[in-house]
Amino acid sequence: MLPLDTAAPGGVRSLALIGAAARDARVLGGGSAVVFPDHVVSPLDGLRAALPPGVRLDYAVGADPTKELAPAAQGFELRAVVRAADGRVLGESRLPGGQVQWIGDFPEGVRFEELHTVETVGTFTPRESGAHFFGTRGLGGLRLVVDGKVVFDGEELPPDVDDPFEAFMGSPVPRGQVELTAGEPVEVSLTCAVARPEDALLDAVSFSLLHRVPERDGEELIREAVAAASAAEVAVVVVATTERVESEGFDRRHLRLPGRQDELVRRVAATGTPTVVVVNAGSPVEMEWREEVAAVLLSWFPGQEAGGALADVLLGAEEPGGRLPTTWPQRLEDAPVSEVTPSEGRLAYDEGVFIGYRAWERRDGIAPAYWFGHGLGYTDWAYEAMDFVPAEDGESLGTVTVRVRNTGARAGREVVQLYLTVPERDAQDDAGERPVRRLAGFASLTADPGETAEAVIPLPRRAAEIWDETAGTWRLIPGDYTAEAGRSVADRRVSAPVPVRTAS
Structure with a gap:
């Protein structure tokens, strides 16, 4: 099936790109893995730029993997303004997204001792009309204003949670909805009066302006994806984990893809259109549909050039030359080692050296989905x-x-x-x-x-x-x-x- 031939006469002339992560790719992990890239090329952007003239590309969301708010990204043009207690501007910094995370490294001219408030301010140009969700993440005094409307003005206290990152940075909190029109920019502002805990070990500022697009009916989204796939010669479905499912500071509860993404893959594949699935995750996920699709590409968390790299692989400019560093089970319950919860503060490693491929090889009747080292390319x-x-x-x-x-x-x-x-x-x-x-x-x-x-x-x-x-x-x-x-x-x-x- 791969690579897709879009250049030769008689080659592929229509593609359906499907998935929320195809438009808003997850390019890095959470917690300490967070960095702030200058720009992000999504799979949608990458394919649009790489496809030759005459090849049609249709996009459908298909299934939204989460109802959680995420740091403001697409459509936002933001900067951070740092002020002292008397209102003096101490410094400014351009922001690539809605997240401010400074730990001992502040904008030029800013000293933590003087810093009192930080304002994330700029414009938002929505892609869709409707009721957009806005929220905050952070501790201390917070004031959120969207299109001239005060959405929230109050204080956020540390949450009572086990996750140390969430205890430090606060939990995502929805604050309200604002009706917006696609293509019409509005002013947005989130001001944080920085909290200074007495037991803080670091000079740090961490808070986020959060956003989510208007909610749509899940069945309608899948039907749109099925229609797009049916009208195309090839369907590419991008599925992904989310930061609330896979990040630092907590264990995963299961290996399933969040939301209705598994159903989305099955229904797109059932159209009969050859289907390629791109798995945008940082660790194993269950893929019970893997034999129903033409190809599976594991992109991991691919970084800011995600879309360009994916287009190179799909269209054959580059080979997918990676190999699995772990063995992936068909289902979590098949895994030979899955007991990872301490009892009375102690975790016994009763399996000894029998982990990974060593444990799988001595099991009878249960095979993994993919062995450690597995990975196909474009040659034999x-x-x-x-x-x-x-x-x-x-x-x-x-x-x-x-x-x-x-x-x-x-x-x-x-x-x-x-x-x-x-x-x-x-x-x-x-x-x-x-x-x-x-x-x-x-x-x-x-x-x-x-x-x-x-x-x-x-x-x-x-x-x-x-x-x-x-x-x-x-x-x-x-x-x-x-x-x-x-x-x-x-x-x-x-x-x-x-x-x-x-x-x-």
């Missing part, structure tokens, strides 16, 4: 040979060389994983229970069509060692091991014997 690879050369110094076990050939029609990138399989255990072996195999190394390589390339991977001594609790050191376990190389622990292509002996 043949694993042709594997050689092992023992080390002479004893500092390592030796070196493995894996020869692969690009058997596809375009250049590509491959990641070769190397596993060391333990020998059949002797009855006298006191090594204890070990995984059947463990990752011993990996290497990435690139090759043109028809070209061969070699991955040279050192095989560390540690791969054949275990921790001796009594001696307090690592202990080599001799035996006839096997090195296996492939794309994942479930897709091993070539092997070579690796005899491991103790020094005489």
